[in-house]
Amino acid sequence: MNKPLTGALLSLLLLGAAATPAVAAPTAPSTTTAPTATSTAPEATALAVDFAGTVALSNCSGSVVRAPGSQPNDLALVLSNGHCLESGFPAAGEVVKDRPSSRSFSLLNSAGSKVGTLRASKIAYATMTDTDISIYQLTRTYAQIQSQYGITALTLDGARPAQGSAIKVVSGYWKRIYSCNVDGFAYRLKEGDWTWKDSVRYTSACNTIGGTSGSPVVDTATGKVVAVNNTGNEDGARCTVNNPCEVDQNGNVTVRQGINYAQQTYIVVPCIAPGNKIDLNRPGCVLPKP
Structure with a gap:
């Protein structure tokens, strides 16, 4: 890794x-x-392509992301790796879902300068099985981030x-x-x-x-x-x-x-339900389940 x-x-x-x-x-x-x-x-x-919307973690990199159907008032999501979790590497076969987290992220602008600190409310999803991803749900919406920092989330294809x-x-x-x-x-x-x-x-x-x-x-x-x-x-x-x-x-x-x-990451998109909820039972979602 x-x-x-x-x-x-x-x-x-x-x-x-x-x-x-x-x-x-x-x-x-x-x-x-x-x-x-x-x-x-x-x-x-x-x-x-610049740094706007990317974040720095304590030990890794990441980005504020949205699904094609995400709405401005949805709580924003941060994408990183499963092996970047603050709790350490998930074991093979392990899936983390909706675990409380207060992790902080340094939000960057287009030049790579820090413009603010974002905070998680939970780990919405994470695993190192079949893929290596973590998705954090933040305490702020996309609209709040845009209004305060002028930063727009990156869109998942x-x-x-x-x-x-x-x-x-x-x-x-x-x-x-x-x-x-x-x-x-x-x-x-x-x-x-x-x-x-x-x-x-x-x-x-x-x-x-x-x-x-x-x-x-x-x-x-x-x-x-x-x-x-x-x-x-x-x-x-x-x-x-x-x-x-x-x-x-x-x-x-x-x-x-x-x-x-x-x-x-295209496999993540079908798993994001309205309201930016990670729903592993949605049609087309193939992410491993707990």
């Missing part, structure tokens, strides 16, 4: 150490080590991203934007005890590091969030913590050292 940062780890990263998540090594029929392909998808119609599309990974923690393309998709991505489905694989230009976990991945053609940044293979090891591996439908394992990944 692009691991959360603590004091000792932060010192290492400032000296040049890289990213991180966690999981138990699976058994697979074959293993290969492969370079990532280089996409040449054009960015001719790219929209400007309800469609799956396309291979080759130009993207930007926007880290509120580091106030850094990475630009690359969707190189492809991993049928299964295994890291330690965790397995994630249909993960986005970046081209090599998005060399994300610790603290970028939870960053929104924005499609530059639409300006919408298509994924949430979460991990990368640091050392070339196979399916271990900080060294995820790809497993295809036939069980073949591919290791791509130095390549980073994100979890798609």
Whole structure:
């Protein structure tokens, strides 16, 4: 995983150490080590992408997000990673739903400057099973955030991203934007005890590091969030913590050292009911249930 940062780890990263998540090594029929392909998808119609609406957590990145159907007076949501929870990594198979939280988030403007502090009322949803996401419900509505800070939430795209599309990974923690393309998709991505489905694989230009976990991945053609940044293979090891591996439908394992990944977010959209409630029983919602 692009691991959360603590004091000792932060010192290492400032000296040049890289990213991180966690999981138990699976058994697979074959293993290969492969370079990532280089996409040449054009960015001719790219929209400007900045830091407005992103947030910095104590150890990760995140963003204020809305579903296509969210309303101005709905309590706002913050998207990050499941492995960024203040309580630590959820176990494989664990789902957190509607757990009280008073976590704070530093809200950034377009230039990356802090304009205010937002606070959660609860963890609306979080898991590291099938995907790696956390969704916090805030104490303020989108309209209140817009009125006080002039910041509009990022919109979650309800469609799956396309291979080759130009993207930007926007880290509120580091106030850094990475630009690359969707190189492809991993049928299964295994890291330690965790397995994630249909993960986005970046081209090599998005060399994300610790603290970028939870960053929104924005499609530059639409300006919408298509994924949430979460991990990368640091050392070339196979399916271990900080060294995820790809497993295809036939069980073949591919290791791509130095390549980073994100979890798609279009699957979240069907689970957001009117009033910004996370309803896992809605038609089309495939997020794991408690």
